[in-house]
Amino acid sequence: MTKLRVQCFSLSLDGFGAGPGQDLDNPLGIGGMALHEWVFATRTFRQMHDGGEGGATGPDDDFVARGFDNIGAWILGRNMFGPVRGPWPDESWKGWWGPNPPYHTQVFVLTRHARAPLEMEGGTTFHFVTDGIHGAWKRAVDAAKGRDVRLGGGVDTLRQYLRAQLVDEMHLAIAPVLLGSGENLFAGLDLPRLGYRTAERVATPGATHIVIRK
Amino acid sequence: MTKLRVQCFSLSLDGFGAGPGQDLDNPLGIGGMALHEWVFATRTFRQMHDGGEGGATGPDDDFVARGFDNIGAWILGRNMFGPVRGPWPDESWKGWWGPNPPYHTQVFVLTRHARAPLEMEGGTTFHFVTDGIHGAWKRAVDAAKGRDVRLGGGVDTLRQYLRAQLVDEMHLAIAPVLLGSGENLFAGLDLPRLGYRTAERVATPGATHIVIRK
Numbered sequence: 001m002t003k004l005r006v007q008c009f010s011l012s013l014d015g016f017g018a019g020p021g022q023d024l025d026n027p028l029g030i031g032g033m034a035l036h037e038w039v040f041a042t043r044t045f046r047q048m049h050d051g052g053e054g055g056a057t058g059p060d061d062d063f064v065a066r067g068f069d070n071i072g073a074w075i076l077g078r079n080m081f082g083p084v085r086g087p088w089p090d091e092s093w094k095g096w097w098g099p100n101p102p103y104h105t106q107v108f109v110l111t112r113h114a115r116a117p118l119e120m121e122g123g124t125t126f127h128f129v130t131d132g133i134h135g136a137w138k139r140a141v142d143a144a145k146g147r148d149v150r151l152g153g154g155v156d157t158l159r160q161y162l163r164a165q166l167v168d169e170m171h172l173a174i175a176p177v178l179l180g181s182g183e184n185l186f187a188g189l190d191l192p193r194l195g196y197r198t199a200e201r202v203a204t205p206g207a208t209h210i211v212i213r214k
Numbered sequence: 215m216t217k218l219r220v221q222c223f224s225l226s227l228d229g230f231g232a233g234p235g236q237d238l239d240n241p242l243g244i245g246g247m248a249l250h251e252w253v254f255a256t257r258t259f260r261q262m263h264d265g266g267e268g269g270a271t272g273p274d275d276d277f278v279a280r281g282f283d284n285i286g287a288w289i290l291g292r293n294m295f296g297p298v299r300g301p302w303p304d305e306s307w308k309g310w311w312g313p314n315p316p317y318h319t320q321v322f323v324l325t326r327h328a329r330a331p332l333e334m335e336g337g338t339t340f341h342f343v344t345d346g347i348h349g350a351w352k353r354a355v356d357a358a359k360g361r362d363v364r365l366g367g368g369v370d371t372l373r374q375y376l377r378a379q380l381v382d383e384m385h386l387a388i389a390p391v392l393l394g395s396g397e398n399l400f401a402g403l404d405l406p407r408l409g410y411r412t413a414e415r416v417a418t419p420g421a422t423h424i425v426i427r428k
Contacts, residue, residue, distance in 0.1 A: 013388070013412065013424060014400040015229055031406075174227070174388070176415040176424060180404035186228040187401065190394035192245075198227065201390040203417030210227060210390060 002141045003148045004075075006158060006170035007067030009185075010035035010207070013174065016182040017155040024083045027096055029182050035175045038206030039064060048102055059202045063171060063209055072144025074107040075136050077157030081109045081126065088115050095126065106143035108136040110157060133160050155183035165194055168214055173207040216355045217362045218289075220372060220384035221281030223399075224249035224421070227388065230396040231369040238297050241310055243396050249389045252420030253278060262316055273416045277385060277423055286358030288321040289350050291371030295323045295340065302329050309340065320357040322350040324371060347374050369397035379408055382428055387421040 011017050012035060019029030026032065039045050043055030044064040055061070078084075082093045095101055100121040108129045115128040129136040140149040151161055161167050172185075191212065200211035225231050226249060233243030240246065253259050257269030258278040269275070292298075296307045309315055314335040322343045329342040343350040354363040365375055375381050386399075405426065414425035 013386075014403075014405065172227075174422065176412045178405045178410065178412060178426070180406040189228075191228065191392045192394040196392065198390045198392060203419075203422055205417075208388065208417055208422040212392070 002072070002144050002146060003168040004137065004151055004161065004166050005071075005148050006151045006153075006167060006172075008039065008063055008171060008173060009153060009158065010038070010173045010175055011185055012177050012179040012182075014178050014180065015184045015186045016179040017153065017158070017185050019179050019182040022079060022083065027083070029179075031177070031179050032182065034177045035173075035179075038173060038175060038204065041206075044068075059204050059209065060206055063173065063202075067150065067171070070147050071105065071150045072147030073105050073140040073149045074103050074152055075140050075149060075157070075161075076107060076109050076152045077154045078109055078111045080152050080154050080157070081111075087113045091115070091118070094118060094120065100124070106140070108140050108143075110136055133157075133164060133166070137161075137166055155185050158185060159189055162189060162191065162194060162196070165214070167196075169199075170196070170212045172210045172212065174210065175207050216286070216358050216360060217382040218351065218365055218375065218380050219285075219362050220365050220367075220381060220386075222253065222277055222385060222387060223367060223372065224252070224387045224389055225399055226391050226393040226396075228392050228394065229398045229400045230393040231367065231372070231399050233393050233396040236293065236297065241297070243393075245391070245393050246396065248391045249387075249393075252387060252389060252418065255420075258282075273418050273423065274420055277387065277416075281364065281385070284361050285319065285364045286361030287319050287354040287363045288317050288366055289347075289354050289363060289371070289375075290321060290323050290366045291368045292323055292325045294366055294368050294371070295325075301327045305329070305332070308332060308334065314338070320354070322354050322357075324350055347371075347378060347380070351375075351380055369399050372399060373403055376403060376405065376408060376410070379428070381410075383413075384410070384426045386424045386426065388424065389421050 019032035022029045038060050041056045042061040042064045046052040046055035084093050101124045104123040107126050111128050114130050118126040195214045196212050199213040202209045233246035236243040252274050255270045256275040256278045260266040260269035298307050315338045318337040321340050325342050328344050332340040409428050410426045413427040416423045
């Protein structure tokens with residue numbers, strides 16, 4: 001059965017998944033890039049994003065690789081797709097990732113503003129879903145054809161899916177940094193009451209990896 | 215110069231230092247005991263609390279031992295001293311720890327309700343301070359005679375001292391558990407803005423240890 005999985009979602013010690021002031025220059029908010037340091041050195045990241053050789057293996061790399069294993073579709077909140085707010089002024093914004101985004105599946109972007117599907121290189125097509133988190137989940141399950149759906153974020157989107165108890169598994173990577181403000185994953189969210197428990201924990205020099213499951 | 219140090223303060227993944235519903239049966243709140251599992255196996259804890267032999271050495275134990283190194287006085291919030299709220303009904307409550315508490319120094323308990331000092335076995339005397347966090351700090355510095363002051367907690371007391379930028383060093387131990395509700399250390403507290411940064415990180419199987427400094 002198709003699972004909804006959050007993978008490699010980095011948090012600060014104080015629970016923030018992104019810093020304040022997200023914009024075109026700071027897609028992860030101010031200071032947010034520091035959350036992801038543990039990823040950049042991994043072999044899987046280098047191969048996927050830089051086409052590079054080398055990179056570190058080990059638990060960090062295993063988690064990055066696992067994040068792409070058996071994934072048949074993605075769901076993204078609109079802010080993960082781009083900095084544009086409100087109605088789409090035109091069709092010029094095509095995501096943060098250039099002509100060949102790292103998804104290579106159907107990607108369902110949550111938005112209140114309709115837009116035609118956007119076919120990219122490498123097998124990625126962005127679909128703009130206007131009927132909410134349940135609608136996106138249903139369409140992603142169909143597209144995944146028995147494989148799992150990865151929920152990419154951001155924080156607000158995760159919180160909506162967790163509150164709806166639709167997330168089956170969530171891998172968090174807690175980085176050794178304080179952000180102080182921004183988007184907090186945990187605030188007002190009682191995960192044990194929603195049925196979630198810590199199932200795995202692996203600490204590396206760069207992050208404490210936690211897997212939470214229903 | 216005397217420093218104000220928080221040591222071995224355990225937090226859940228979602229930032230709670232104690233569970234909800236603190237009372238006589240649950241001094242750490244419901245579920246709160248799970249935050250401290252990493253401590254119980256250490257050699258230092260066993261020697262201090264059970265008078266026992268053995269116990270684990272290594273980074274967990276190093277942090278427990280460091281928490282008692284060069285400490286000349288303690289400050290505690292009233293809830294750490296006991297479950298009694300409001301005016302003291304009598305002098306019968308003498309702390310959670312029995313006749314010989316593990317402090318062996320002067321201990322300054324923050325309260326709004328005056329009470330005579332309470333001399334215990336082993337060199338511990340509890341003083342009840344009614345003039346707030348700055349008054350307690352001043353008295354603790356005098357009592358410490360050049361050594362450091364340890365701030366024991368709980369969460370609300372830590373938050374007050376952090377907001378006042380009086381804490382010099384804070385060691386947090388992040389346990390692999392979710393509490394969902396209770397007392398949150400980070401909520402609404404912008405530690406970077408208050409001048410705090412992560413200075414050390416050591417992960418063990420039981421906890422991710424973080425030292426935050428000004």
